[in-house]
Amino acid sequence: MKEFSEYIIYVDESGDHGLKTIDPCYPVFVLVFCIFKKDDYVHKVVPLLQNFKFKHFGHDQVILHETDIRRDRGDFTHLKSKQMKTDFLNELTEIIENVPFTVIGLVIKKELYLQRYKTPENPYHIALRYGLERVTYFLNRQTTKTHVVVEKRGKVEDDELELEFRRICDGENYFQKPLAYELVFADKKSNSAGLQLADLVARPIGLHILKPEQENRAFEIISKKLYRNGRGNSNGYGLKCFP
Numbered sequence: 001m002k003e004f005s006e007y008i009i010y011v012d013e014s015g016d017h018g019l020k021t022i023d024p025c026y027p028v029f030v031l032v033f034c035i036f037k038k039d040d041y042v043h044k045v046v047p048l049l050q051n052f053k054f055k056h057f058g059h060d061q062v063i064l065h066e067t068d069i070r071r072d073r074g075d076f077t078h079l080k081s082k083q084m085k086t087d088f089l090n091e092l093t094e095i096i097e098n099v100p101f102t103v104i105g106l107v108i109k110k111e112l113y114l115q116r117y118k119t120p121e122n123p124y125h126i127a128l129r130y131g132l133e134r135v136t137y138f139l140n141r142q143t144t145k146t147h148v149v150v151e152k153r154g155k156v157e158d159d160e161l162e163l164e165f166r167r168i169c170d171g172e173n174y175f176q177k178p179l180a181y182e183l184v185f186a187d188k189k190s191n192s193a194g195l196q197l198a199d200l201v202a203r204p205i206g207l208h209i210l211k212p213e214q215e216n217r218a219f220e221i222i223s224k225k226l227y228r229n230g231r232g233n234s235n236g237y238g239l240k241c242f243p
Contacts, residue, residue, distance in 0.1 A: 002144050003144065003145060004144060004145050004146075004147075005139070005142060005144045005145060005146035005147075005180075006037055006038055006039070007035055007036065007037055007038065007139060007146055008035075008036050008038050008041060008146070008147055008149070008194065009033055009034065009035050009036075009135060009146060009147070009148045009149065009181075010033075010034045010036070010149045010192065010194030010195050010197065010198045011031065011032065011033050011034075011131070011148060011149065011150045011198060012031075012032055012034075012150075012151060012195055012198035012199045012202050013029065013030060013031050013032070013124070013202060014028075014029075014030040014032075014066075014202035014203040014205070014206045015028050015029045015030055015206060016029065017029045017108075017122060017123045017124040019110060019113075019114060019120060019123070022110050022111060026206065026210070027109070027110050027111050027210075028107050028108060028109055028110060028206050028209060028210060029107070029108040029110060029123040029124065029127065030105060030106070030107050030108075030127075030202045030203070030205050030206040030209075031105075031106045031108075031124065031127035031128065031131055031202075032103060032104065032105045032106075032198050032201055032202045032205065033103070033104040033105075033131045033134075033135055033148075033198075034101050034102070034103055034194060034197055034198045034201065035101060035102040035103075035104070035135065035138060035227075036100075036101045036194060037100070040099070040100045040101070041101075041193070041194065044099055044100065045099045045100075045101070045193050045194070045197070046193045048095050048098070048099055049064070049095065049193045049196070049197075050193075052091065052092065052095060056088060057075065060191070061191060062075045063075075063189070063191060063196060064092070064196040064199070064200060065196070065199060066199050066200050066202070066203050069088075069089075072085070092200070093217065093218060093221055096197065096200065096201065096218075096221055096222070097221045097224075099197075101197070101225060102138060102225055102226075102227050102238075103201055103205075103222055103225045103226050103227065103238060104131055104134045104135060104138070104226070104227050104237075104238055104239075105201075105202070105205040105222075105226070105238065105239045105240070106126075106127035106130050106131050106240050106242070107205065107206060107209045107239070107240070107241045107242070108123040108126060108127055108241075108242050109209075109241060109242070109243065110123065112243050113242065113243055116243050117243075122160070122164075124161065125160075125161075125164045126242060127242075128161070128164060128165065128168065129164075129168050129172075129173060130240055130242065132148075132168055132169070132173065132179060132181060133173055133174045133175070134227060134237060134238075134240070135148075135181075136173075136175065136179055137227075137237070138227050141175075142180070143180050144180060145180050145181075145182055146180060146181050146182070147181070147182050147183075147184050148165075148181050148182065148183055148184065149184045149185075149186055149192065149194060149195060150183065150184070150185060150186065151185075151186055151187075151188055151190070151195055152185045152186065152187055152188055158185060161183075162183060165181070165183045169181050200218075201218070201222050204216055204218035204219040204222055205219060205222060205239065207219070208223075209241060223239075225238075226238025226239050
């Protein structure tokens with residue numbers, strides 16, 4: 001039996017997981033799991049993103065960060081021309097559309113969550129548990145070790161996350177069985193194609209939940225990659241809102 005899974009999972013977030021102060025403009029916390037077959041990742045995903053970076057920047061060391069792109073800052077200051085930014089985003093969206101991967105998105109509606117629960121958990125931990133359970137369905141409960149890559153956030157947050165991750169994998173999950181996942185922390189400056197794609201898909205999912213009637217081309221593309229059950233339904237599977 002193989003020691004490692006043929007899949008690799010990259011996880012990123014959108015929004016603040018804190019509950020003390022809630023941004024009225026973005027009162028949700030989103031956690032996304034992007035699931036790649038390693039063969040696709042190596043031969044399709046990474047080369048496409050590298051070629052994109054070489055074309056637009058002349059090198060491949062730029063980190064594609066959604067907030068920086070949206071705000072035209074850092075390496076993306078040259079996108080202040082509307083046409084240049086449109087072309088850049090269209091090409092990036094086309095890459096996301098064409099590369100093969102599956103998305104599982106968890107959205108915590110923070111205000112509603114606080115209203116319903118007197119002793120709320122950390123939204124990140126709730127989303128992590130729901131996400132790992134759905135990844136387990138996607139992988140058909142395989143028992144080979146699958147690595148889950150997350151971005152470092154700080155020693156306290158990382159220690160808490162690792163503890164919660166271990167609890168879930170030790171049996172505190174829907175299946176009440178051990179899950180064969182291993183957590184990998186990546187530095188914020190890590191030039192990981194998987195983490196960058198996870199970062200790019202997280203906010204469009206949050207915006208879709210907040211303003212479903214608003215045009216959201218990015219989500220239209222992402223929605224085709226959401227994990228679905230056998231009947232083709234992504235609701236509750238590839239995209240879950242809580243509560």
